[in-house]
Amino acid sequence: MSGDAVSYLKMNGLGNDFVVIDARKRALTFTKDKVRWIADREQGVGCDQLIIMEAPRNEDADIFMRIYNAEGGEVDACGNATRCVGYLMAEELGRADVTIQTNAGLLLSRLDGKNVTVDMGVPRLQWQMIPLAEQFEDTTGIELQIGPIDAPVLHTPSVVNVGNPHAIFWVDDLDAHDLSKAGPLLENHPVFPERANISLAQVMSPTHIKVKVWERGAGLTKACGTAACAVGVAAVRKGFADGKIDVELPGGILQIEWRDSDKHIMMTGPYETEFEGELPADLFEDDAA
Template structure:
């Protein structure tokens, strides 16, 4: 029988926050309803995503399973990959680890800067059927989509990119001039995105410097989204708005993205934080913080 009390870590990457469970020795499967209760910021622990670190069927360092705070499962999360990468790097005393996900195999690298991790997110998917979109578009740098009156749309012609999950990027002059909390849900579930989409507002305010605000699929407004940062950087480079190296400025802070020309891979570098350790009673869902070192939810040394 699985233990009723399970340890966890609360982590974040630029404010994009996670509950991380170590399920490599003792498997953990929670229903979407339980995940949503734990993810509630008023009555639960509160998080953007729940991360379960499991044994890798492929035999690499770990498998990472990702659930949004509404209980839905997703295939990719760049900031969570950096956080889990940090834990595994520290646990195994290695400079490089491999993490299996439903979106494919990802690699995390240690940095000379404390708590900073680089993740190779692989190649972006740019064809309409890979993203996927509901209909064929020859050029996904600007697809036919608008919200608002046809003669005076609020937002229109986003770029579309997949970084393991779908993204729509709207280029604007001021990311704060739009109520993303209002239009985000409409665009997330627009019929052109059959699997839903993360929606970003992006503004290039200086050479290779891009300010971004994100409505994350299954989450809502978030302080940061790693795959959105990657998607924006790729979309900017494709459209000549920025070079292949750019800094993405999210509400939670800056993150460095490189779309490497040699192999088409996207590299993401940024800070990670361990906020606290805790334990949850899986029968009552009551939880509490515990002293550092008492309940490590995944690999790694204390903050």
């Protein structure tokens, strides 16, 4: 590291890309403006999310993972980033099994060659836990639509929380819908008081679902691990799939298993380190004051 510059790794999971910073030895603050600058693909480094590795809050975890979306807001979960951090910690500690602490709880990861499997825990299915602004007893399909009342373009999404809120709209043809237009409207719909990640899902077979995702605070991304988990859970609940599903995203495939034994979601997929770099010292001048 030169001077007070801050080192980072650029990583991705199926093209969902991250700037990863190890802040265990140096206290760093990340304002919304700093996060936006780092995430900016023209002036900064460019990423969907900024990931900060911090010392764990208790002895049950190996690392604490803090997550910021590109718009600058902090969020509680990111499946693809969890695999990347799981790989980094497995390499550092010299063992396959790692416990990662997040604002959403403890996540267990296991490195297996080019893939990492993460136990994403038990999904939240009750309307108040997602959360929704009004009561819906059946969250496999809530009353929400865009388009004409008698011929809606998208309607009746399944809603799930897997550390963050997700709405999944089931469609016959992914390419028939422009998620870049519908995504912002649905993300900010009043029924989602904490906003929501919006997915379009096309069932190809009981073991294969194609998905496109508009991520809350990040926009269209090549992949979203928590969205893949949410789609897997919702598909099983609706009877579209069994417990093991290949979720195909624009960046590639994640294997999702919603275990019947304990209702935990297991997500398996790749990780990639693209390059190392340094952030300019003046970005963190106020931290040294």
